[in-house]
Amino acid sequence: MGSQQDQPIVRMVQQHITGRPVSLHVPGHKNGTVFPASLTEWEKILPYDLTEIAGLDDLHEPEEGIAEAEHLAAEVFGAAKTWFLINGSTAGNLAMVMAAFSPGDQVLVQRDAHKSVMNAVKLAGARAVFARPEIDETTQLSIGISREILADAWARYPSLKGVIITSPSYEGWSSDISSLAEFVHGHNGVLLVDEAHGAHFAASPQLPKEALAQGADVVVQSAHKMLPALTMSAYLHASGSRVSRERLSYYLRMLQSSSPSYLLLASLDAARHYVHTIQHKGWCAxxxxxxxxxxxxxxxxxxxxxxxxxxxxxxxxxxxxxxxxxxxxxxxxxxxxxxxxxxxxxxxxxxxxxxxxxxxxxxxxxxxxxxxxLELRDVKRAPSFSMSELFPRLSEGAWEEEPGGEEWILLESAEGRNAAAPLVPYPPGIPLWLEGEYVDVERIRYARDLLQNGGRLQGGRKEDDRFFVKVKHRKKG
Ligand SMILES: Cc1ncc(COP(=O)(O)O)c(C=O)c1O
Missing domain, CATH: 3.90.1150.150 (Aspartate Aminotransferase, domain 1)
Incomplete structure (x- = not known):
């Protein structure tokens, strides 16, 4: 094992640049020598924007600097194995879910998951059972799923193969993962955690405890969200042997770009070093x-x-x-x-x-x-909808594609129809409804409320003041 003081990818790239290399390879900007004048300020970083040439290792088959950097990251984050991701936590969630589950597997999914988790379940061909998280009464915010709901879910769906949770929430509130892990493992399931917002947790005991340290099997973290790292950089960590590491590598090779950015890889290496430094020197809250x-x-x-x-x-x-x-x-x-x-x-x-x-x-x-x-306003705004009004406590996802056409209709007319595409408030990226789900009046009102207040929705179509959504044709008969 190398030294945590080292930054193998940063070192490898710097060594390459120091040799004043002649680039007769991609990318087309040739170490920044051929580049649009409007971006001259990028001059300093362009030489770092390299590709897998001799001496720079290969993200998809790492043996040198990238392998060393991933080993160092595994040590700092407490993983048995860590992979560097250059397509965000999105790629991590896709690979994690596809590696852990097979077509037809039933899996419990926290309903306020990011859309990438929902897409992952769909691509894996798994059958989702959605669990509504517990809601804090004062703020109406999610506080994660409870052990009680796991027990109810397993009683109703004893063939569940595992659970996918999101912790911390976008707002930074964490679940009691150790208690969930104990339950899931006791039922021979796997526990996957989307910890996109918690990549910094390992840095200090004054931060919430990391999912890996609480028994999660596979964990995804967006380094770029809360660590000083470039946008799209992320980590995938595995512990134990419940999920095959070979399958994780296999899906990452399939899902990630074959031309990984060395800017992102170097920034993941440097972010790991940053976490190590804080672990060592301490962080003062x-x-x-x-x-x-x-x-x-x-x-x-x-x-x-x-x-x-x-x-x-x-x-x-x-x-x-x-x-x-x-x-x-x-x-x-x-x-x-x-x-x-x-x-x-x-x-x-x-x-x-x-x-x-x-x-x-x-x-x-x-x-x-x-x-x-902000002048005093004498109006009390009605509290926004709570997730408990929007989502049932436990519900089966619509997983099989139903044949039949689809159409765009006014949001207000969508009640009682089945959605043909997800509708996703962004941020935070938690689907209000998924493809195939029944559209009810509460969710329509929620979407309307959000639009009127300046929120953004992905998956619909805006025309002046009107908002259209895609639904399936009504079934005949
Ligand atoms: C909980 C959660 N998971 C996953 C993602 C996807 O992360 P990325 O943007 O790194 O692909 C996000 C993005 O906002 C998120 O909030």
Whole structure:
């Protein structure tokens, strides 16, 4: 095993560049010497944008620097094996689910999963049983699935082969994974965790405990979300032998680009080194909590917290907006001050903060201006829908393609029809309905509410003020 001080991919690429290589290979920008003038500022990084040539290893059959870097990452994140991903957690979720399950397998899926998990189940040909997560009554936010629902699911569907959960949630709230892992393994199932938002958890015991350390079999993490890494870079980690590592490699070779970006690979290597450094030197939450209090003083209220038994990521701040306003309105007001939030909900904006020991750049004066500009509104907004109104506690997914045509109709007319395409609020990317699902009035109202408040929906079609969705033709007879 190499040293954690080393960054094998970064080193390998730097060595290559130092030799002032002549590029007679792809990519066409030839180490940045042939490039559109509008992007001259990229000059410094273009030589790093390489491909698999001699001395640079091969992501799909790693033996040198990439293999070393993946070994070092496995050590830091506590995995038996780690793969570097250059197509985001999306590719990780697809490979993880396709490797773990075979066509026809029944699998329990947390209903507020990212669309990539839903797509993965579909591509694997598995049969989903959806489990609604527990909902925090105060905030109506998801707090993950409980052991009780696992027990109910296994009682009703004893042939379940495993469970796919999402933890932490987009808002940074974590499930009690060890208790879920104990149950699932006790029933001979596998536990897969989409930990896209928790790649930084291994850095400090002051952060929620990582899924791997709690017994998950395979875990996907978007390095780019909460670690200092480039967009689309991610990790896939495996532990134990319940899911075949050969199958994981097989699907990754199938699903990932055959021309992986060395910018992304180097950034995954450097992000691992960053986590190792913090593990070693320690991370101090003190600075962050001082800044949190400063913000609370400016906005005149406490940040939103989960119930006591739920571990929350201190780097995700749920900032409540004043009474009478929606999170989308405040998000827009903040953008006028050049402050961009991670997402907005009906009553909050979500901020994702960096993992650092230094002071974080939060322009409090601008935030004060925004809050001062929000006039008092004497309207109480009706609380947004809760997930418990939208999704049943346990439900079987529509998994077999039904023949028959499809049509675009007005959102308002879709009640009682079966969806022909998923409709996905984005962010966070959790499908409101999936292909084949029955469209009910609650979900139509939810979609309408979201659109009226400035939320975005993928999978529909907008024409002026009208919004169309794709549904299946009514069955005859
Ligand atoms: C929970 C969750 N899983 C997976 C993904 C997909 O991650 P990526 O963008 O790295 O492909 C996202 C993206 O937002 C997500 O929120």
């Amino acid at each position: 003190e600075q962050l909590s001082v800044q949190k209090q400063e913000l609370e003083a400016v906005i005149g209220s406490r940040l939103i917290q989960p119930p006591e038994h739920v571990a929350a990521d201190p780097l995700k701040w749920l900032v409540p907006v004043p009474e009478g306003y929606t999170g989308w309105e405040v998000q827009e007001a903040l953008e006028q001050e050049d402050i961009y939030s991670e997402l907005a909900g009906s009553s909050y904006v979500l901020w994702a903060l960096p993992l650092t020991n230094g002071r974080i750049d939060i322009p409090l004066k601008a935030v004060r201006r925004v809050w001062a500009g």
